[in-house]
Amino acid sequence: MNINTYTLLTILGCGLVTWLSRVIPFILVKNFTVPRPVIRFLSFVPVAIMAALFIESVLSFKPGHWATIEWPQMLASIPAFATAIITKSLLMICIVGIISMAVIRYFNLGM
Numbered sequence: 001m002n003i004n005t006y007t008l009l010t011i012l013g014c015g016l017v018t019w020l021s022r023v024i025p026f027i028l029v030k031n032f033t034v035p036r037p038v039i040r041f042l043s044f045v046p047v048a049i050m051a052a053l054f055i056e057s058v059l060s061f062k063p064g065h066w067a068t069i070e071w072p073q074m075l076a077s078i079p080a081f082a083t084a085i086i087t088k089s090l091l092m093i094c095i096v097g098i099i100s101m102a103v104i105r106y107f108n109l110g111m
Contacts, residue, residue, distance in 0.1 A: 080100060
């Protein structure tokens with residue numbers, strides 16, 4: 001693979017922008033105290049992101065049509081949700097979800 005200077009600089013620039021966007025908030029927060037309502041508001045961000053990712057994974061959206069359910073993903077989410085309720089461990093949720101999806105695909109259970 002041949003890489004020219006423009007491509008290399010683009011990759012390095014993208015990496016720098018990504019790194020700065022993750023580091024600058026920590027630098028800014030380190031110098032002052034964040035109000036309690038802001039911290040409480042930000043505590044809902046991970047849940048909102050996970051809900052959006054889940055809905056996008058389980059539902060299939062096509063222009064001009066109603067959303068349809070992706071049954072393999074829906075079936076795999078059931079044991080993952082049960083694991084979340086029981087263990088509250090992100091690692092266990094991921095492992096159970098991956099295994100569930102593998103079993104569903106192996107046995108072609110995805111209606």
